[in-house]
Amino acid sequence: MQKSADTSAPEHNAGGGHQPVMLDQVIDLLLQSHPEQKSLTGTIVDGTTGAGGHSLALLKHLEPNGSLLCFDRDPAALTMASRRMGEDSRVTTIQSSYADLARHCAPETVSAALLDLGLSTDQLNSERGFAFRRDTPLDMRFDPAGSVTAAGIVNHYTIEKLRDIFFQYGEEPLSPRIARRIAEKRSEEKIETSSQLLAVIREAVPERFYTKTAARIFQALRIAVNDEIEHFENGLIAAWEALRIGGVLCVISYHSIEDRRMKRFVAEMVKGCTCPPQIPICVCGKVPTARKLTKSALRPTGKEMRLNPRSRSARLRAAMKIA
Ligand SMILES: C[S@@+](CC[C@H](N)C(=O)[O-])C[C@H]1O[C@@H](n2cnc3c(N)ncnc32)[C@H](O)[C@@H]1O
Known part of the structure; x- marks a missing residue:
């Protein structure tokens, strides 16, 4: 070569x-x-x-x-x-x-x-919601003209659909628990920012899994948003x-x-x-x-x-x- x-x-x-x-x-x-x-x-x-x-x-x-x-x-x-x-x-x-x-x-x-x-x-360092270490609106679209945002998915998809996204694209074993917790939370208040989503994840999983789980959930949402x-x-x-x-x-x-x-x-x-x-x-x-x-x-x-x-x-x- x-x-x-x-x-x-x-x-x-x-x-x-x-x-x-x-x-x-x-x-x-x-x-x-x-x-x-x-x-x-x-x-x-x-x-x-x-x-x-x-x-x-x-x-x-x-x-x-x-x-x-x-x-x-x-x-x-x-x-x-x-x-x-x-x-x-x-x-x-x-x-x-x-x-x-x-x-x-x-x-x-x-x-x-x-x-x-x-x-x-x-993109990770931008204000577009890709990184879970920054508090930004949950957007995650590569193309800003795209019709689906991460906030749209989190607030409107069914529990089953959320669970499948987290499981398939994030390979997250605690997907059902997180999907259920999101559904409970969003009925009280819309989840619009990365810090709101992180708070839900923190409540749903044991602390020792938190960082890995957060990374997987963010990855899964990004993959779903951009198909x-x-x-x-x-x-x-x-x-x-x-x-x-x-x-x-x-x-x-x-x-x-x-x-x-x-x-x-x-x-x-x-x-x-x-x-x-x-x-x-x-x-x-x-x-x-x-x-x-x-x-x-x-x-x-x-x-x-x-x-x-x-x-x-x-x-x-x-x-x-x-x-
Ligand atoms: C890992 S980065 C590429 C970095 C690049 N190779 C460099 O050296 O700077 C991936 C890029 O692919 C773009 N992207 C993701 N899916 C795409 C698709 N289906 N078509 C075109 N671009 C896409 C993202 O917007 C992002 O800018």
């Missing part, structure tokens, strides 16, 4: 803001879309631009006649990323979900695509269809639901014939369309985890389209 430039250099960090995760590994994997693994060519997609840390590095490796499409649902993220990238005719920013990739790229035209899931440090799993599943298909033969897709996920889905997606693409073993000749005609570039999920180095604790849960998987 060709070693890329040292992307731990300070210009890739948004001065105390979001630091791009597993940058060197991502660049090395995406460079495999180029036969000599020296530079990126053609159309490159950053599906989750955020603060633009990965985009900046992609630009550094992109040939002068290449183009970089920068997607994000959050217009504030795109504004920040554009500022950091400066005037560059190769860059197009698109305020949209990467799940809508097909509207912007014809099939088999993209050389490399990156999805770095979840939220950025800048992240649905976007991811549609986005994987869209990104795969957009890739040219030899193109590479990289996904960094931060929790097991998304990592499992990516793992399953790649396994499905790698698999050829699905005929039962007792049939002597293939009748399904299915051929492998992917080659795994990561045998199992790659993890950040110990050094990166120390320097950027938010990278600790990252898992990186990549595949090349071969047919």
Whole structure:
């Protein structure tokens, strides 16, 4: 594998803001879309631009006649990323979900695509309700024009729906208890802020579980508000269809639901014939369309985890389209 430039250099960090995760590994994997693994060519997609840390590095490796499409649902993220990238005719920013990739790229035209899931440090530090350590209104929308907010979910969804959200997206074992307590509280007073929600969680679970539970509930609400799993599943298909033969897709996920889905997606693409073993000749005609570039999920180095604790849960998987 060709070693890329040292992307731990300070210009890739948004001065105390979001630091791009597993940058060197991502660049090395995406460079495999180029036969000599020296530079990126053609159309490159950053599906989750955020603060633009990965985009900046992609630009550094992109040939002068290449183009970089920068997607994000959050217009504030795109504004920040554009500022950091400066005037560059190769860059197009698109305020949209990467799940809508097909509207912007014809099939088999993209050389490399990156999805770095979840939220950025800048969003976490904003007043938009993503962080449970800040007292802000319970919003959590990536796209401020979205119709669902965290307060909307907390105040209006049924107990059963809340329980399922906390259980599925937060893997929180005490989900039923928390959902019930929310329903009791909201009948007295609307739950509008992160501190109100935290007070309810504190009442619902033993103190020793409080911090972990709060983190899980906030994660679950964010995933539900932004319908992240649905976007991811549609986005994987869209990104795969957009890739040219030899193109590479990289996904960094931060929790097991998304990592499992990516793992399953790649396994499905790698698999050829699905005929039962007792049939002597293939009748399904299915051929492998992917080659795994990561045998199992790659993890950040110990050094990166120390320097950027938010990278600790990252898992990186990549595949090349071969047919
Ligand atoms: C972890 S951050 C990306 C950080 C970025 N790679 C960097 O180095 O600065 C994830 C970003 O993805 C965006 N996002 C989440 N879901 C999205 C989707 N379905 N389509 C486009 N952007 C999305 C979030 O708004 C956030 O800015």
